[in-house]
Amino acid sequence: MSRLAPPEAPLSALQKALRFHWGVLLLICAVASIGFLMLYSVAGGDLDPWASRQITRFGIGIALMIVVAMIHIRIWRALSPLAYLGSMGLLVLVEVMGATGMGATRWIDLGFIQLQPSELMKIALVLALARYYDWLGEGKASRPLWLIPPILLILAPMALVLKQPDLGTALLLGLGGAAVMWLAGVHWLYFATAAASAAALVYAVLESRGTDWQLIKDYQFRRIETFLDPESDPLGAGYHITQSKIAFGSGGISGRGFMQGTQTRLNFLPEKHTDFIFTTLAEEFGFVGASALLILYALIVLFCTVSMLRNRDRFGALTTGGLTMTFFLFFAVNMAMVTGLAPVVGVPLPLVSYGGSAMMVLLIAFGFVQSAHIHRPRS
Template sequence: SELMKIALVMALAAYYDWLPVKLKSRPLWVLLPVVLIMLPVYLVLTQPDLGTAILLVTVGGLIMFLAGVHWAYFAVVVTAGVGLVTAVLKSRGTPWQLLEDYQYRRIDTFIDPSSDPLGAGYHITQSKIALGSGGWTGRGFMQGTQSQLNFLPEKHTDFIFTTLAEELGFLGAASLLALYALIILFCIISALQQRDRFSSLLTLGLASNFFLYFAVNMSMVMGLAPVVGVPLPLVSYGGSAMLVLMIGFGLVQSAHVHRPR
């Protein structure tokens, strides 16, 4: 599923590079990339891996938008999304339940973590405590109480931003955000300098993928989004996610180096 994040961006970039501009908003030519997006999304959902599926749909939609697909299609998608969310919530406890039980518990925890502070809400409760205790400058490296005393689960993977914020404080967390912003800015500038649609869409698509990684992760640990298991790029411990991220950066660098001068 991690490699699909790169493959989908490359496939959509190649598709819109091949497709004549005048056809990009024709229904048939809009349907093809939608199918291209939904096939891997379906396979990922069967694992099940809701976090990756959400990232794939979002990145795919962003590339279609950047390619110039008419906004009316996105309005239809948003409307359908609202209907899908309603169906997901209404299906709970029925024979045709659309999500797994643990995924519904994540939604419950997102809405009210205090409803189960020692169970499903434990992660986010401890995460908020750690974030708040860091203050402006943090407790000091390796001095965080929530992380070092093992109150905070998954402190080296999905919740590593919480550990960083507790030990280095708001200033440390803001510094990490600034570094992420510089990477995104480089990608945008590089994409604007490209002369072919493939390189431009590839760079912007990979930048969007990178942005969604840290945006979803940070929102998750701050309680602004349900816990979906998305790592923090370049910081979280992990093999496949880091490998895919490095492949993406390599593609961006290659497109930048070979851009017309």
């Protein structure tokens, strides 16, 4: 990958369309269609209130993805600092006039949509870090002095998101930022040190419970306890994951059938249209259906990774790699969460869970991936 690829002749709209990664688009549509189907199911065989809105948002999101893709990646490179600063400003605005829901202040009410600035920051952070390492070049990535700016770029939004509070998104920001640093060539010893520090932080968090310097909220401690022993409070903090496991088990190999899931139909499963929608899929279509969705996700990651490896433009490659890793973390964390392999941290299933901001922002992210793919150097 070159630091900045030499300019090429401008592409026509037809040439850009021919270079468009249609395989990724088809896979995205396939995953989203599964989401529409499940939202129709959890509503009892009705497009309202969730599926119809999700389809509309998906259509708008696809249009935005195409618009973003058709704009040259160098323009997005130039705008990346503004995107980061704008997202930071919106995170600060959440503290001032944010809308509160389910005990958290994470949204800005725009009337037609509840905007969640932390979702925008997932893209803006990747773009800002890719721009930084593109400017820095490959030889200086592991020098201690040059590690300070990217670390600050990552920690600043994480701190604001943790205040909302939103531990899941904060972790995704940190891991997504770390992925860009790793792809940029930062030495693995730094990540080993960070992992050891994280382990020490976890210990400090656990030791802080009940003290004047308690580091996380009480409900987050209950989530940790539930993760370690869901049966300790099956009707309280452990209710979500207990019902999720029951639904998974009842699905078996081929599932109970479309709209035949008892945990979903009888409303035993909370958040069945958002964070726990994968459980609904597993109950109705079993191991086969769950595996099919996982394969679609894996193919999207594979196609985007191949595009990254073939891109000789450093900014485009880092942007593609960082956004691909962010997408991977989305579905990996959600699936681990609803199967009891990770604590419940409120991460939606990408392109499947109901949600406006997450759907739109994710499709815009794929627009950047497509822009890098379309405009990558060919000579």
